[in-house]
Amino acid sequence: MKDIKKRIAVSKLWNNIFLITGLLSTLVGLVLLFTLFVDLFIDGVPRLSYKFFASFPSRFPEQAGILSAWVGTSLVMLVTAAAAIPLGVAAGIYLEEYGRKNWVTSIIEINITNLAGVPSIIYGLLALGLFVYLFKFGESILTGGLALALLILPMIIMATREAIRAIPNSIREASYALGATKWQTVKNHIIPYSMGGILTGIIIGLSRAIGETAPIITVGALTFIAFLPVSPFTSEFPFISFKWLFDPFTVMPIQMFNWVSRPQAGFQVNAAAAGIVLLIMTLIMNAVAIYIRYKFRKKIKW
Amino acid sequence: MFKKVVWGLITLMVSAAVTAGSVMSAERKLVGIDGSSTVYPITEAVAEEFQKATKGAIKVTVGISGTGGGFKKFCRGETDISDASRPILAKEIEICKQNGIEYIELPVAYDGLAVIVNPKNTWVTSLTTADLKKMWEPAAQGKIKKWNQIRPEWPNSPLNLFGPGADSGTFDYFTEAIMGKSKSSRGDFTASEDDNVLVQGIAGDKNALGYFGLAYYEENKGKLKVVPILNPANKAIIPSLQTVKDGTYSPLSRPLFIYVSKKSVSKPEVKEFVDYYLKNVEKLSKQVKYVPLPANAYMLAKERFAKMKTGSMFGGEEKVGLKIEDLLKMEEKKK
Numbered sequence: 150m151k152d153i154k155k156r157i158a159v160s161k162l163w164n165n166i167f168l169i170t171g172l173l174s175t176l177v178g179l180v181l182l183f184t185l186f187v188d189l190f191i192d193g194v195p196r197l198s199y200k201f202f203a204s205f206p207s208r209f210p211e212q213a214g215i216l217s218a219w220v221g222t223s224l225v226m227l228v229t230a231a232a233a234i235p236l237g238v239a240a241g242i243y244l245e246e247y248g249r250k251n252w253v254t255s256i257i258e259i260n261i262t263n264l265a266g267v268p269s270i271i272y273g274l275l276a277l278g279l280f281v282y283l284f285k286f287g288e289s290i291l292t293g294g295l296a297l298a299l300l301i302l303p304m305i306i307m308a309t310r311e312a313i314r315a316i317p318n319s320i321r322e323a324s325y326a327l328g329a330t331k332w333q334t335v336k337n338h339i340i341p342y343s344m345g346g347i348l349t350g351i352i353i354g355l356s357r358a359i360g361e362t363a364p365i366i367t368v369g370a371l372t373f374i375a376f377l378p379v380s381p382f383t384s385e386f387p388f389i390s391f392k393w394l395f396d397p398f399t400v401m402p403i404q405m406f407n408w409v410s411r412p413q414a415g416f417q418v419n420a421a422a423a424g425i426v427l428l429i430m431t432l433i434m435n436a437v438a439i440y441i442r443y444k445f446r447k448k449i450k451w
Numbered sequence: 452m453f454k455k456v457v458w459g460l461i462t463l464m465v466s467a468a469v470t471a472g473s474v475m476s477a478e479r480k481l482v483g484i485d486g487s488s489t490v491y492p493i494t495e496a497v498a499e500e501f502q503k504a505t506k507g508a509i510k511v512t513v514g515i516s517g518t519g520g521g522f523k524k525f526c527r528g529e530t531d532i533s534d535a536s537r538p539i540l541a542k543e544i545e546i547c548k549q550n551g552i553e554y555i556e557l558p559v560a561y562d563g564l565a566v567i568v569n570p571k572n573t574w575v576t577s578l579t580t581a582d583l584k585k586m587w588e589p590a591a592q593g594k595i596k597k598w599n600q601i602r603p604e605w606p607n608s609p610l611n612l613f614g615p616g617a618d619s620g621t622f623d624y625f626t627e628a629i630m631g632k633s634k635s636s637r638g639d640f641t642a643s644e645d646d647n648v649l650v651q652g653i654a655g656d657k658n659a660l661g662y663f664g665l666a667y668y669e670e671n672k673g674k675l676k677v678v679p680i681l682n683p684a685n686k687a688i689i690p691s692l693q694t695v696k697d698g699t700y701s702p703l704s705r706p707l708f709i710y711v712s713k714k715s716v717s718k719p720e721v722k723e724f725v726d727y728y729l730k731n732v733e734k735l736s737k738q739v740k741y742v743p744l745p746a747n748a749y750m751l752a753k754e755r756f757a758k759m760k761t762g763s764m765f766g767g768e769e770k771v772g773l774k775i776e777d778l779l780k781m782e783e784k785k786k
Contacts, residue, residue: 208496208739288529371485373495373513375502397481397512407515410645411492412670412740417647 189428193421201422205375206404210415213408215423217374221290221398222359222430224378228294228394229301229358234351237302241309241347246335265303272300273367281368288369290378291394296364301354308350312343345445352438356431362402372407374399401427480720485514486521486534487620489664490707492739493560494534497728500735504727509720518620519543522710526552531715532725535708536562536620538765553713553761557725557752559732561742563665563690564625564703566678571657574598574605577679577687580702583629586612586660592637598658612640613649613661625662628702650675662703665690666740695742707741713761729753 204214248254276296280286286295316339324334340347378393401423408420484494491513498511516524518535525533526547539547539556547554566583568575582601585591598605615621617634627633643649646663653659654674668677668690679687682701694700709728715721729752733743744752 205499206495207499208492208735369514371512371514372491373498373511375499376507376510397483410488410647412646412650412664412667414670 186428189421189424192418193423193425196418196422197425201419202426206373206407210408210411210413210419213416213419215401215404215426217377218399218401218404218423219426220377221370221374222400224290224393225293225297225365225398225400226355226359228291229297230351230355232295232298233302233305233354236298237305237351237354238309238347240302241306242313242335242339244306245310245313246331246339261303261306265307268363269300269361270363270367272296273364275299276364276368287395288371288397289395290398292368293365293370293398293400296368297358297361300361300364301358304354304357305347305350308353309343309347312346312350313339315346316342342449345442345449348441348445349438352434352441356434356438359431359434360402360427362400362406365400365403370403371397371399372403401430480509482509482511482532482721482724483530484512484532484534484709485516485524485530486532487518487536487707488515489518489536489562489620490534490559490709491515492666493707493732493736493741494532494709494728496735496739497724497731500731501724501727505723509724511724517618522547525554525710525712526550528552528712528714531712531718531721533710535710536705537623538708539710539763541766544763554710554763555713555716555756555759555761556763557709557711557729557756558706558744558748559709559728559752560707560736560744561695561704562707563695563700563742564621564628564662564705565665565668565690566660566662566680566703567653567668567675568660568678569653569655569657570674570676572659572676575660575678577681579681580629583680586610587614587626587636587640588630589635589637592639595637608658611656611659612637613652613659614640614642615646615649615663616642616644619644621662621664624705625703628705665695665742669740692737692742696745704742706744711756713759716759725756729756 201214202219203216204212205216206218207213244254244258248257273296276292276299280292280295281288286292320338320342321334324338329337374397378396378398379390380393405420405423405427408416408423411417482498484498494513498513502509502511513534514521514530518537521530521533521535522539522543523546524530526543528550533554539554566578585601586595595601596610597607598610599607601610614625614636617636622636623633626636630636641649641652641661643652646667649661649663650667650671653661654671660678668675677689679689680700680703682688682699684699686699688694688700690700690704695704698704709725711721711725716725729749733746733749736743743749
């Protein structure tokens with residue numbers, strides 16, 4: 150009896166030790182992030198104003214702003230989303246629902262998993278050779294967006310596949326039993342049920358892309374740009390213009406990097422303020438991802 | 452519903468392709484500049500003022516690929532102007548030649564390299580280039596670790612060195628000026644491409660010594676101490692606007708350049724920009740804490756541009772302690 154009690158006590162002790170270790174590990178991450186956050190806020194918040202968002206870069210720190218940077222980041226993200234989402238989701242659905250399990254699909258699968266681990270600068274070099282020199286897109290928003298799309302494509306494919314795999318086979322069988330074709334099954338059941346997971350994957354991919362600097366520098370984003378790309382809306386037919394795709398651009402991380410390396414202390418403050426904006430952009434995207442997942446999960450009633 | 456979406460997508464793609472095609476052929480008034488991060492603040496200031504002056508009719512973009520990276524793009528004909536913190540090198544001249552790119556070399560300002568110690572450092576009152584060589588030469592690696600190894604009267608405390616990384620033009624110039632050979636340096640020092648990291652490092656270490664652009668010293672005067680350097684005439688000179696400008700702070704001051712593609716000058720917007728650059732750089736370079744060239748050097752540079760004089764004054768070699776006026780004058784005489 151005594152023996153058993155002793156053993157229980159030892160087990161309980163180990164349980165508590167693991168609990169505390171786990172808690173401490175979690176706290177280290179949280180505390181670090183929090184410190185970074187507070188530090189950025191103390192440095193940067195006084196600089197955040199309407200003018201900061203509406204001004205171009207300047208040699209005077211107090212006049213410099215992030216207009217060309219945040220517009221550039223938003224447009225690049227738009228191109229990235231437009232390119233990576235259809236391709237990634239379609240590829241994911243094909244691999245899960247259509248592709249036969251043979252050596253070709255195995256090779257594709259292994260490649261996709263490996264691609265997710267390739268350093269981002271490699272994608273930049275690929276984009277430089279492919280989009281800038283071969284397709285002659287120039288050092289443009291289009292090139293930057295496509296480079297980042299390549300970067301997050303494996304993430305979106307994998308997220309799509311994970312989401313589809315979570316759907317029980319009985320759903321598919323029920324659909325086929327009612328005489329639905331494969332496409333009808335995919336369209337009416339597979340896509341809607343996996344939508345939450347797919348969207349989450351997309352947004353996590355995009356929020357990684359938004360902070361990437363290396364591939365964007367490689368494809369030739371610029372540092373000083375004091376004008377905006379051509380407006381996508383025109384007063385003449387067809388009212389939508391795609392000229393902006395070929396405009397030069399800069400993005401938030403590049404603007405920050407430039408400011409950090411300047412001698413004047415005022416630019417350090419600007420960099421911190423731009424960091425807050427970028428952090429908030431990422432946090433909003435992640436929040437949207439969580440909300441979408443929650444909403445879609447609630448809708449599914451099997 | 453689904454059909455509609457597909458048709459919508461197809462029309463969108465077609466119209467995108469059509470507009471894209473027309474854009475690529477359309478003319479845009481754009482001046483493309485890339486190159487050295489050292490020259491960047493000057494070019495940025497000029498570009499900022501120029502766009503204000505032309506009310507945005509002419510657009511200017513400035514990138515930072517480094518002097519070498521800038522020349523790569525320039526010699527492929529991708530940029531109109533290249534910022535450079537050193538003269539164009541022989542191999543770059545060769546590549547430009549192969550691609551039929553002719554260029555006009557224009558000096559725009561001086562940059563001084565400041566040798567910096569911690570304000571608590573009381574023993575260093577001046578340094579000779581021989582002292583600097585002893586500290587930084589490749590043979591010093593792992594051997595020269597204490598201040599008293601440089602001069603016996605200095606304390607027996609560690610010598611902690613800070614300098615820019617090997618990709619920087621500042622590193623190239625310092626090694627050329629001190630060791631006589633570009634990129635020849637010991638490797639066991641704290642290196643950073645970000646000069647602010649060097650400023651922080653030296654400000655927090657009593658035994659530190661480092662070097663970087665004068666602008667970073669000017670902005671952080673309170674927490675750093677600048678060391679006077681003995682010039683070839685054996686006078687200890689503190690780097691400043693005056694001493695760099697009149698050439699007495701030698702050999703650690705260097706000219707900065709822009710290279711303008713001759714082909715691009717035929718575009719009126721590029722010509723207008725360069726004219727504006729040469730007219731205003733004296734005032735603007737001072738604002739961003741660089742050292743302007745003497746007034747007559749700008750006169751000569753303007754002349755050089757007006758006459759579209761191509762080629763480099765330096766013949767592809769790295770040189771140290773140059774005075775721009777002498778070079779420009781020399782060239783005038785040659786004709």
